Amino acid sequence: QVQVVESGGGSVQPGGSLRLSCVVSGDIFGIDAWPWYRQAPGMQRELVASITSYGTTYYADSVKGRFTISRDNAKNMVFLQMDSLKPEDTAVYYCYAEKSGLLYRGRGTQVTVSS
Numbered sequence: 439q440v441q442v443v444e445s446g447g448g449s450v451q452p453g454g455s456l457r458l459s460c461v462v463s464g465d466i467f468g469i470d471a472w473p474w475y476r477q478a479p480g481m482q483r484e485l486v487a488s489i490t491s492y493g494t495t496y497y498a499d500s501v502k503g504r505f506t507i508s509r510d511n512a513k514n515m516v517f518l519q520m521d522s523l524k525p526e527d528t529a530v531y532y533c534y535a536e537k538s539g540l541l542y543r544g545r546g547t548q549v550t551v552s553s
Contacts, residue, residue, distance in 0.1 A: 440464045440542040444533045447547030450523055456549060458518040460533030462542075471536040472509065472516040476529035476549075486531070487518060501527075523551045 446458040460472065473488035473496075487507040488496045495507055506519040516533060530546040 440535050442544035444544040444547040447549045449550040454523050455521045460516040462514045462535045469535050469537045473534045474518050475532045478529040525551050527551050
């Protein structure tokens with residue numbers, strides 16, 4: 439089993455920054471990728487960014503240039519640095535660990551961008 443726990447959400451004004459953290463524990467050997475998804479009220483869950491075990495990164499067009507995903511292998515942690523936040527970034531953000539085709543998800547952390 440793989441356990442995933444997110445933290446770092448909160449409320450911020452437009453233009454502000456937040457850093458989300460994700461701790462992965464348990465049977466972590468062989469994890470292939472760590473994607474971050476988000477889901478806004480009434481909207482479908484969307485892929486925001488991901489990083490593979492090789493360090494390859496992906497960003498959705500809507501966050502490219504503003505969000506940065508990174509990984510600390512020694513601490514089994516993944517980070518999502520979010521800068522220049524916009525109201526449309528408001529959502530619950532979920533960290534996942536992908537292993538052998540299975541996705542393990544945390545409970546999510548709320549991000550609210552509002553003036």
